[in-house]
Amino acid sequence: MAVRPLLNVPREVRAGVAFEVRILIQHVMETGFRRDAVGMVVAQDIINRFECLVDGEEVFSATLHPAISANPYLAFSARLARSGTMVLRWVDDRGMEGEERVDIKVS
Amino acid sequence: MFFFEKKNQKTSIRLGSAQWMKFFCFFLFTKRRLLFAVCCLGLLGAGEEKRSGYEDAGPQVRAMQDDDLANPAFLWVQQGAAVWGQGCAGCHGAVEGMRGVAARYPVVEGGRVLNLEQRVNQCRVERQGVAALAPEGDAMLGVTALVGLQSRGMAIAVEVEGAAAAHVARGEAFFRLRQGQLNLSCAQCHEQLAGQSLAGARIPQGHANGYPIYRLEWQGMGSLFRRLRACLVGVRAEVLARDEGLLGDLELFRAARGAGLKVETPGVRP
Amino acid sequence: MLPRRGFVLMAAAGAVLPAGAWAKPEEVEALIRAVAGGAVPKAGRVRLEVPELVENGNAVGMTVSLGADVPAGAVLTDIHVFADGNPRPGVAHFRFGKLSGGARVSTRIRLATSQTVHAVAVFADGSCWRDSVSLLVTLSACLDD
Numbered sequence A: 001m002a003v004r005p006l007l008n009v010p011r012e013v014r015a016g017v018a019f020e021v022r023i024l025i026q027h028v029m030e031t032g033f034r035r036d037a038v039g040m041v042v043a044q045d046i047i048n049r050f051e052c053l054v055d056g057e058e059v060f061s062a063t064l065h066p067a068i069s070a071n072p073y074l075a076f077s078a079r080l081a082r083s084g085t086m087v088l089r090w091v092d093d094r095g096m097e098g099e100e101r102v103d104i105k106v107s
Numbered sequence B: 001m002f003f004f005e006k007k008n009q010k011t012s013i014r015l016g017s018a019q020w021m022k023f024f025c026f027f028l029f030t031k032r033r034l035l036f037a038v039c040c041l042g043l044l045g046a047g048e049e050k051r052s053g054y055e056d057a058g059p060q061v062r063a064m065q066d067d068d069l070a071n072p073a074f075l076w077v078q079q080g081a082a083v084w085g086q087g088c089a090g091c092h093g094a095v096e097g098m099r100g101v102a103a104r105y106p107v108v109e110g111g112r113v114l115n116l117e118q119r120v121n122q123c124r125v126e127r128q129g130v131a132a133l134a135p136e137g138d139a140m141l142g143v144t145a146l147v148g149l150q151s152r153g154m155a156i157a158v159e160v161e162g163a164a165a166a167h168v169a170r171g172e173a174f175f176r177l178r179q180g181q182l183n184l185s186c187a188q189c190h191e192q193l194a195g196q197s198l199a200g201a202r203i204p205q206g207h208a209n210g211y212p213i214y215r216l217e218w219q220g221m222g223s224l225f226r227r228l229r230a231c232l233v234g235v236r237a238e239v240l241a242r243d244e245g246l247l248g249d250l251e252l253f254r255a256a257r258g259a260g261l262k263v264e265t266p267g268v269r270p
Numbered sequence C: 001m002l003p004r005r006g007f008v009l010m011a012a013a014g015a016v017l018p019a020g021a022w023a024k025p026e027e028v029e030a031l032i033r034a035v036a037g038g039a040v041p042k043a044g045r046v047r048l049e050v051p052e053l054v055e056n057g058n059a060v061g062m063t064v065s066l067g068a069d070v071p072a073g074a075v076l077t078d079i080h081v082f083a084d085g086n087p088r089p090g091v092a093h094f095r096f097g098k099l100s101g102g103a104r105v106s107t108r109i110r111l112a113t114s115q116t117v118h119a120v121a122v123f124a125d126g127s128c129w130r131d132s133v134s135l136l137v138t139l140s141a142c143l144d145d
Helices: B017-028 B033-044 B059-066 B073-092 B116-128 B138-150 B164-175 B186-192 B224-234 B245-257 C005-016 C025-035
Strands: A006-008 A019-024 A047-054 A057-064 A073-078 A084-092 A097-106 B107-109 B112-114 B213-215 B220-222 C046-049 C060-066 C076-083 C090-096 C100-109 C115-123 C128-137
Touching: A006 B073, A019 A084, A047 A073, A057 A073, A057 C100, B059 C060, B073 B116, B073 B138, B073 B213, B112 B116, B112 B245, B116 B138, B138 B220, B164 B186, B164 B245, B224 B245, C025 C076, C025 C115, C046 C076, C046 C115, C046 C128, C060 C076, C060 C115, C076 C100, C090 C100
Parallel strands: none
Antiparallel strands: A006 A019, A019 A073, A047 A057, A047 A084, A057 C090, A073 C100, A084 A097, B107 B112, B213 B220, C046 C060, C060 C100, C076 C090, C076 C115, C115 C128
């Protein structure tokens, strides 16, 4: 998870108006069904949990399964009443975590 | 803007395959092969026949390519920017200075065809004195995607005169060579049958104007060689080595054949 | 932070299906009933958008959102997505929190073969609704080795 995801979040929004959050994370999302060149099953390794919170309150969360494509893309919407820090967090089967933080100003 | 907004679909006009066959036969059985090559390129250079693989892809794939924030290839472009900053920027400055470069590659130098990847490694090894980048590695794909991106929207325009002419002719001969257990040539699918359906997808004309691409089949990024390899494996032909001169000639011929099409790097293909 | 009911359901699904067996439509129906608390969700109030002809099953764009026939004031809290022709039936479980701007999410999913994709929506008042799309999955030519 050394590569930063592609993240599109507006830094300034209007209070009470919904806005879109889009994130594209680089991850192989290994299904656990593939076999390698010698016939051994390649172990499953997917991002299984994704959360988006602002100052501790949940915006959106997802439990993902191997049916989610490689380099997962998620687009969802948020609506804030006051400024805060949006935290997007995810974890994969190996326990590797990723996080992005964005300060959003609400006017 | 959400993921599923549709873009306007483009239309294109094509000549029938019968006319093309007659044209090829006339030249193929004469000795004027170089004239044949130049005329072919001239005709293809007319522009109304040519169609990027983008137009043969479905609406979802096109939507992925159109949106830089939903195009996974940009994860690699990011990595390419890091590699650029670490080494290339010392001599080349900001990467925006590379505008136009990818549109005129591959080039002929020292008796062989040099594509962008080979040029990057040549620069690294001979001028920077650092290790070459691994061919299908994230760093190489990232740098070539980044440099290609600077030419996005520009028309492909490679040099075909002078020393390049012989390479173009050899590349074209390979393009029309029937090979492999399936005894198919590139031209049979990508010229005669381009636009028709194969396993649910439309056969593209085989232009290389979007490389390196994010291919859904790979679920990752890959170079032109990786795609060629899949084709050669597909017809059960001998897969030539990456740096084989003949593949360089083929790449130059394809770029000449696609002259006028816009660079789409980094493209998305099914 | 565990998704509680959804997680338990998916784990149960994994335990029920023997390794190597693919999901079957009846098993997906059982999972859908479990999500709906034993009832059979009615069709409506949630919209599943997936193309009916898929060019490549590795990355199929999907959007699930509130349907047009949702009464004012109804709050959609969870959406479960199932694919009845994949090796495992579960695709994702989305939850929309207090700061959500509206129940709508887009992502890309993998579909192993032609099948039916189901979306089940759970509202704050406990009611469950569903939508399904049957689709054809094709494959690109010239696969890598």
